[in-house]
Amino acid sequence: MTQKSLRQRFGLRQQPRTPFYVAVAGNIGVGKSMLTRLLGQSLGWPMYFEPVINNPYLDDYYRDMARWSFHLQVYFLSQRFAVQKEIQTHGGSAVQDRTIYEDVEIFAPTLHRRGCMDRRDYDNYREIFRNMVSFLQPPDLIVYLWSRPDVTLERIRQRGRRCEQEIPLDFLVDLHAAYEDWLERAPAICPVEIIDTEKINLRDDEAAQAALLQTIADLHREKHTRLAGEEHP
Numbered sequence: 001m002t003q004k005s006l007r008q009r010f011g012l013r014q015q016p017r018t019p020f021y022v023a024v025a026g027n028i029g030v031g032k033s034m035l036t037r038l039l040g041q042s043l044g045w046p047m048y049f050e051p052v053i054n055n056p057y058l059d060d061y062y063r064d065m066a067r068w069s070f071h072l073q074v075y076f077l078s079q080r081f082a083v084q085k086e087i088q089t090h091g092g093s094a095v096q097d098r099t100i101y102e103d104v105e106i107f108a109p110t111l112h113r114r115g116c117m118d119r120r121d122y123d124n125y126r127e128i129f130r131n132m133v134s135f136l137q138p139p140d141l142i143v144y145l146w147s148r149p150d151v152t153l154e155r156i157r158q159r160g161r162r163c164e165q166e167i168p169l170d171f172l173v174d175l176h177a178a179y180e181d182w183l184e185r186a187p188a189i190c191p192v193e194i195i196d197t198e199k200i201n202l203r204d205d206e207a208a209q210a211a212l213l214q215t216i217a218d219l220h221r222e223k224h225t226r227l228a229g230e231e232h233p
Contacts, residue, residue: 016220016221016223016224017224018220018223018224018227019091019092019093019094020093020140020141020216020219020220020223021087021093021094021096021137021139021140021141022039022045022093022094022095022096022139022140022141022142022143022216023095023096023098023099023139023141023142023143024036024039024095024096024097024098024142024143024145025098025099025101025102025142025143025144025145025179025186026098026144026145026146026147026179026197027145027147027149027152027172027175027176027179028152028156028164028167028172028175029152029153029155029156029159029164030145030146030147030152030155030197031145031155031197031202031203032050032097032098032145033049033050033097034202034203035143035145035202036048036049036095036096036097038202038203038209039095039143039212039213039216040095042209042213043093043095043213043216045092045093045094045095046087046090046092046093046094046095047094047095047096047097048083048086048087048094048095048096048097049097050076050097050098051075051076051079055072055075056075057071057072057075058072058163059163062163062164062166062167065111065114065116066115066116066117069111069116069117069121070117070121070124070125073103073107073108073111073117073125074125074128076103076107077100077103077104077125077128077129077132080098080099080100080103081100081132081135081136083096084096084100084136084137085135085136087137088136088137093220096139099139099142100129100132100133100136101138101182101186101189102182103129104125104126104129105178105182105185105186106175106178106179106182107175107178108122108125108126109122109178110171110174110175110178113174114171114174138189138190139189139190140190140191140219140220140223141190141191141192141193141215141216141219142186142189142190142191142192142193143192143193143195143212144179144183144186144192144193144194144195145195145197146194146195146196146197146198147196147197147198148176148198149169149172149173149175149176150169151198152172152176153167153169153172191219193212193215195208195212
């Protein structure tokens, strides 16, 4: 099934008007941007990508995490807060590459545990998030892309971003462990769809693409029906 036919089957013409917000989560290099693009193009929804290319801290951060981790995390927190506010203000459906919840649940705690963010900065960071979160509308669905850290590291090497080439495996292992812990709590935010990217190649597997799009379409219609019932009891 081509992307055009996927869009014809699952695109806006067959979706209810109720906005639906999908966020793609997962470790560094696991394939979030690819899936964000696939979903956005197939559904005809706006896509919001992680600010990597124009990030003013990323190169410095990978050279010296202890020096720049707080600066980087505050930058990401600010950028993702702005994206979620834009999605809410826009009022339509959207797909986002990585959630604000991963910053506070995965990256900041991992950096703190590794000694790259001291207790004062970590507590300050979490307080900033607590002050932000009450203004945010959570996603309607988080799609979590899973893979083992060694596989993720190989994918990072293959995509060839210069600033990422020295990421150590043990850092990805720590992030992976934080994700595994968070997945037990994430359903309190919204439904979570877990995809094993070592078994399912979403880039090329048209049946898997169609199945995921069908899941989104079903949840979208359920939301529309629920909200319509609340408006007209």
